[in-house]
Amino acid sequence: MSPSEPAVPEAATEADFEVELPEVGQLGQDEEWCEILVGGERRRIRFHDYHEIYDIPGFYERLFYDKLECQSPRVIRRLLARALTELGTEPGELRVLDVGAGNGIVGEELRELGAGAVYGIDIIKEAAAAAHRDRPGVYERYLVTDLTDLARDERDTLAGANLNTMTTVAALGFDDIPPHAFAVAYNLISTPGLVAFTLKEEFVAKRDSSGFSNLIRRMFDEEVIRPLSKERYRHRLSVQGEPLYYVAFVAEKVNDVSLAWLD
Numbered sequence: 376m377s378p379s380e381p382a383v384p385e386a387a388t389e390a391d392f393e394v395e396l397p398e399v400g401q402l403g404q405d406e407e408w409c410e411i412l413v414g415g416e417r418r419r420i421r422f423h424d425y426h427e428i429y430d431i432p433g434f435y436e437r438l439f440y441d442k443l444e445c446q447s448p449r450v451i452r453r454l455l456a457r458a459l460t461e462l463g464t465e466p467g468e469l470r471v472l473d474v475g476a477g478n479g480i481v482g483e484e485l486r487e488l489g490a491g492a493v494y495g496i497d498i499i500k501e502a503a504a505a506a507h508r509d510r511p512g513v514y515e516r517y518l519v520t521d522l523t524d525l526a527r528d529e530r531d532t533l534a535g536a537n538l539n540t541m542t543t544v545a546a547l548g549f550d551d552i553p554p555h556a557f558a559v560a561y562n563l564i565s566t567p568g569l570v571a572f573t574l575k576e577e578f579v580a581k582r583d584s585s586g587f588s589n590l591i592r593r594m595f596d597e598e599v600i601r602p603l604s605k606e607r608y609r610h611r612l613s614v615q616g617e618p619l620y621y622v623a624f625v626a627e628k629v630n631d632v633s634l635a636w637l638d
């Protein structure tokens with residue numbers, strides 16, 4: 376980990392609010408919540424209710440970066456930068472599809488790395504609105520859509536964008552991006568191409584039931600992707616202050632993935 380990794384990304388403007396973490400016993404990662412005191416009102420918000428979090432400028436950064444020390448976007452940027460050096464590829468050649476783009480923190484890292492173009496996709500409109508509000512100009516285009524049900528014009532836009540890299544950070548599994556949507560996004564980028572993603576450690580394990588462990592293993596085994604780097608790291612702290620470990624992968628795309636594998 377580089378010393379600069381825990382730095383907090385800037386949000387454009389911050390409303391006057393306080394965030395408090397609850398003192399609770401065991402909570403699953405998809406059950407975590409906090410309280411926000413804003414405008415004299417106290418509200419309880421689940422971490423997975425992203426639409427409510429993105430609606431308040433600076434809330435996502437305060438919660439996940441200031442309080443819970445999230446590192447994932449910076450880890451992916453560092454590993455991607457290293458892969459580019461090893462491959463002798465200029466960052467400006469990257470035309471990235473950032474899947475589960477949220478309010479644009481990964482897009483911002485990619486721009487700072489020097490990516491030539493970044494397209495964003497998220498399933499909720501509040502994410503796109505927050506990205507435009509907090510990080511204007513980072514994304515060439517930002518689509519609000521379901522990858523498993525793309526409209527023809529959306530497919531045409533993405534096909535015409537000459538995308539050669541896919542990123543998806545802290546967005547796979549749970550109730551977020553399912554394996555099918557991951558595979559569709561992966562097939563939207565060119566061959567050869569690059570893919571960089573993070574996955575909760577448990578979703579990489581053989582006993583995982585999210586579907587990612589089987590899919591990723593098969594993609595490597597059947598050489599649909601060729602590994603460039605893999606790193607276990609602390610994604611963030613839980614509400615109880617315990618480390619949550621993820622695995623970051625950077626790999627070269629060698630072939631499309633068969634959607635039949637997901638049946």
Ligand SMILES: C[S@@+](CC[C@H](N)C(=O)[O-])C[C@H]1O[C@@H](n2cnc3c(N)ncnc32)[C@H](O)[C@@H]1O
Nearest residue numbers: 475476477480497498499502544545546551552
């Ligand atoms: C924890 S946030 C991560 C956002 C961003 N990648 C980051 O690292 O800051 C997960 C994001 O995935 C999005 N998401 C969930 N399910 C999705 C799906 N099926 N397709 C696209 N995005 C999805 C959520 O709306 C949310 O913005």
